[in-house]
Each structure stands twice: as C-alpha cells, then as structure tokens.
Amino acid sequence: MGKNLFQKVWDIHKVADLPGGRTQLFIGLHLIHEVTSPQAFAMIKELGLKVAYPDRTFATCDHIIPTDNISRPFADSMAEEMMQALEKNTKENGITFFGPESGYQGVVHIVGPELGLTQPGITVACGDSHTATHGAFGAIAFGIGTSQVRDVLATQTMALNDLKVRRVEVNGKLKPGVYAKDIILYLIRHLGVNGGIGYAYEFAGSTIENLSMEGRMTVCNMAIEGGARVGYVNPDAKTYDYLKGKKYAPKGEKWDKMLAYWESIKSDKDAEYDDVVVFNAEDIEPMVTWGINPEQGIGISEKLPMGDNPSFKEAYEYMKLKPGAPIKGTKIDVAFIGSCTNGRIEDLREAAKYLKGKKVASHVKALAVPGSATVKAKAEAEGLDKIFIEAGFEWRNPGCSMCLAMNPDKLVGDQICASTSNRNFKGRQGSSSGRTILMSPAMAAAAAVTGEVSDVREVFGLN
C-alpha cells in the first residue's frame, strides 16, 4: 500500500519520538502576527532563548489593524501597543515583517500564499486556527496556541499527536452560483463541527481538482471548522502555476529540484486512508448558516430545520429565527466581504461581477475588505474598487476586519451580518448579541443588494 501526502510530509519533518507517543515535528515555515506572538516572545526572552530559525519566520499584522484609518499611532492604544511589540520583536530577532509600509501587509493566510512562502510538502505553523488554509498547496499546516508559538520560535519544532487521515472526496460539476464556500459549508453540515477531531482532511475528487487555488484555499481554510486539525489538497499543475514567479517561490534550477520534491510527496494512487467519504457536487446549492456554529447551515431554498435538541434551541433563541420558516428573506443589516476565507482577489472579482450597476439596499452597511495590500492593489488596477463604491460598499484597507472583533469593525446590538467569514459563533463579530450568517461572496453580494438573505441565482439571473 502507498502513502498519503500527510504521512510523507510528516515523516520528512519528524525529528524524534517523544515520551508518551507524541512526535517532535520540524516546522518549515512559521508565520506570526500581533495577537498570539507577543506573549511567546516574552516567554523565550525570559528563558534566555533565541529565535532558532529567523529565516523561517515571517510576520505580518492583521487582526487588530484598523481598515479605515491606518495612520500611526492607531486610535486604539492597545492595538498600537501590540503593533509596536511586533515591530520590536521582529526587529530584535531578525525576522522579516510585512507591515503596512512593506506593501505586502494583510491577513497572514493570504499573505503567505501570495508571496510564494506557502509551498507543497512543507510544514507550516501559525498562531491562528485558520492556518489550515495553507493546505491548499499540499502543505501540512497547523493552527497553534501561544505556548506552541513559543516552542516554534525557540526550537522550530512542536510536539504533536499523529493524526488519522480522512479522504473527503467531492466529485462532479458545481451548479451555477455554487462556490468553494458552499462546498465547505455543505461538508461541515454533513460531517459535523467535531467530525474531524483527530483527523487530517485530504480534500480530493474532480470538484476539488477543478477549483482554482483560491477556491481550494477557501475549502482548506474552514477544515478547522469541521474539527479537523489540518486540511489539504494534493499539489498539481495548477498549484505550480500559481507559485511560479512569486517572491519567495524557488527559481531557476531550484524550481526544477523543488518540482521533483513536490511531485514526490503527492498521495500515492494506492495510498491508504483511515476513512473515505464521498460527496456529489450536484447535490450542493448555495449555502447559508442559520445558527451559532458552522455546522448549522442549509441550502438557500431550504426551510429552517425543526428539532428540539438543546443546541438548536440555543441557536434559535440567539439568532431570533423560527424553525420551519424559510431562511430566504431574512432581513440583514450588514454585508461583509473579506476575511482569510473570502478576501482574495477572486472573491472580490466574483462579487464585483454581480454588483456592477447595482445598488446596496438603503438600510444595509456594506464593507468590502481586501485580504492584503497586494489584493487591494490588484483590485484597484482592475477597477473593482469603483464597482464596489458605486454600488454603495465601503472600500477598506486590508485586515481581518469584521470577521472578529479586534479592530473597530464590529456589529452593534443584535444586527445581522451576511458575512463571507468563517465563524458564526455567538458574539463573534463584536457584539454579544450580534448575529452572523455565513455565505459565499456572491451570496453576500446578493444579500447586500436585496437587503435580505437571498438566492444569488434568482437575484442575478443565473441558471
């Protein structure tokens, strides 16, 4: 029997077996940001340790950065303090920092791939759960806590339990108006928010293969929402095309050498898996969440599920929605297009395509937030900013923005947000009673225009 990518990459990066059955794993690329690193730097300093491999460590700032006024000092003094800590820590330790002045700043999971740092067959760690995103390139990428950030800074390794591998296959052609976001919301609905505990998800099948790199990133990004520790897609020609010419991608002779490595770590044809599940792309329609975790999602044409289990009851109470009612037609207050899930150029292009010549409903506050300075520049070069602004969107600077509440972009009271982000948890968007409905950028564009949860296919005449 052959091996899958996870096993091959794991073996190459294995340093030692640790007592109790854990493995010490080498981390090829460590990405850091302002929220989960300052305490880790303080800890290693206190222990008299140094950053072991500054050349394998890269920083940017995303969570706390304001998306409207980014002039320094930031209006929020705590945000300013965190930013200064990152500037100081990276400078003192010789770590490359992609701050606002670099022209590359942005959401860490968007910056890594677009700079070519994220490559097949590498291990990645970052103190953020959506690190799974980098798996789209055939990397094994772990979201970690601050103590592990400290471990990686000090040793470039982590202690990890081995994972089982589930092959999650999606086959067939997606219907018009159905995107990568719908696929992952559909998978999580069926596999559950904790269905992936103890697993790495290998996303495969013709539907996944036919996705763009950006679509694959969206799928892998939310693997963690299904409880999987990592998610990945085997690399292919599309992966290599995406990487070619990127700032940190290998060049010349090194490219050929790396290409051979990348091909070698792909899952073997006869690879063994602990589990295989298969889905059909044609069963997927545009998805929206209705509850307080990403598993509580339905197709746009479905009615809100019945059921009196405690988690449904809690969700309905919080969301102020009624079982049995359609989700379509639910009035929204805010539309947010952005985040590490859907803040890439393709997401903005898709939304802008639909928004061209349309107007955002008068009661809706709509935000378009590019995932990085690179995405922003590209979008502006293509005139997407004008389309968003003419439609009534606010065009912002790159950052995590309204995905979570660490910057000034927040919901107020029990506002409902049509959001392209990854989490619909209670209070996630900054108000303890604020409500989040997750969806694709196309669906968020439709909701922004109609002012209510809508079917993108009806609003924009797709069939």
Place this chain on the structure above:
Amino acid sequence: MSIKPIKKVMGKGVPILGDDIDTDRIIPARYLKCVTFDGIGEFAFYDERFDSDGKPKNHPLNDNRFKDASIIIAGNNFGCGSSREHAPQSIKRAGFSAIIAESFAEIFYGNSTTLGLVCVTLSNDEIVELAKTVEANPNIQIEIDIEGEVIRAGDKVYKCGIKPSTKKSLLDGEYDSLGVLLKNMDKVKEVEKNLPYSFA
C-alpha cells in the same frame, strides 16, 4: 525546565453545560488585546456572564453556590473555534485547574495541557449525572485521579478518558513541551539540513 508533576486534581465543580462552547465565548475577541496574559482571568466567559451594561446575567459562574469551584463540567466539543491560548489562560487564571467534558476541540486540548490545565472526558450520561450531583451539592469534592484515570465525586466513581501522551506528560511533569523539545536540538539541525526547501 522542571515543572511539578500533576497526579491529582481536587476541587469543587461548576457545570457550564451545552455543546460547542467556543473560544470566542470563553474569551471574547476584544479581550485578546494584550501583550501578556496577566489579568486575563477576569474576562473568562465575559459575554456569557455580563450583559452589555455590565450587569451579571444568569450564568453558573455568577452563582454564589459555585464561587469556589475549580473544576468546570462541560458538554461536547468544548473549546472549539479559534486557537487562541487566551481561552485556557483565562480559565486557568480565573482559578480553574481542570475541565471535565464530553469532548474537547483539538487545539484547545493541546493548549490547556501545555499549561497544566487538566482536560479529561466522560460520557454524556456521566456528565449529566455529575452535573446533577454538583447542582444538588455544590460543596462536594471532586477528585480527578490522573494516574488511575478515574473521577470520584461522593460515592460515585467514573472511569475518565485521557490521551496516553497527555497522561504521561502530566505525571512526568513534562506537559510544558519546551523542555523536551530543547533536548533534541542536534536532531532538529539534522532534519533542517536535509530539508529540500528554505526561504533565505
């Protein structure tokens, strides 16, 4: 780095039941704005405990009967969501030393273990029974015996779940992984040298 082995945890319990209690609920994102974890304990479960005017809500942690509790009793998939270590840090700094749940989200479990915040599992039925016992008698002492993998509460004894690697690291006082990792720096260099990729 030598740390104290953890063999047993004793204390009173507080039920914070419900499934999928995520780290955003354990510590809302706005309280992540900090460069140290000092003082983070007071924000544990903040939005669950207080309304937008800062008035206490009906929550077990605001219930005087449970004010001395040091063991949380929880449901399924506890600590899901964001990988923020601020969540276990806030729980630990709020005075808790263990969590008994039906299951834990992976990253939260690892983060907690590293801090010596003990996470063990019981079945749904046992969680419900234990929570009832604690509700009826908040002063009851719960004992988590890590070595024996059992939880004792009054006359009840439950077999609890713990990962073998976690058990070993707690008993050996090696749950904070850094010391163990540092021992292998020679091997780390070897692996690094043989990797086909670098960014320099």
